Amino acid sequence: MSDEDDQWFNIVPKLNCPHVHDAVFLRDSVSIALDVPCSVCTDTSENWICLSCYDVFCSRYVNSHMLSHFESSKLCGSSLSAASTSGSSGSATTATASTATADQTGHPHCVAASFTDLSFWCFECGEYIESDVLRPFHTALHVAKFDVLPGSDISTGGGPSLGANTGTDVPRDKVDGKRKARDT
């Protein structure tokens, strides 16, 4: 009787991450392009998107820029992308740094979504997470990757999606018949 042994191997996402509501900045419409390179090193092999600022960074198996993004957001607080203090260039206009971008949440950018396996990771928890807040992102990622909405039963094996237009069930018989006719 070892139920725990069964779960040993499975990655069970944490369902009650306390950071996700603060860290994730939800926009009106979420669209994600999976071919966006890491914004630091421009690697494209294995990237994550920060769900606070929507910047794209590479994984810890590449150059760990997602991790360093999280850590610098922790350290710098709000002044994350406001590092453009460009010397003393004359015009004494009001130097109030328009903190429009960085202060969306004011929280560390700890939640990221993987382009590779469409999972979500919280750096604060150090675990995979799952939450209703993340659902629009999962949908957007799924559409970007498979060209279908999640839940469509085409998404089984990762094969090429047949009826990308309709999304409805493609009659198997028809496809099979075509193949047979070609064979003979």
Ligand SMILES: [Zn+2]
């Ligand atoms: Zn968390």
Ligand SMILES: [Zn+2]
């Ligand atoms: Zn990188």
Ligand SMILES: [Zn+2]
């Ligand atoms: Zn971020």
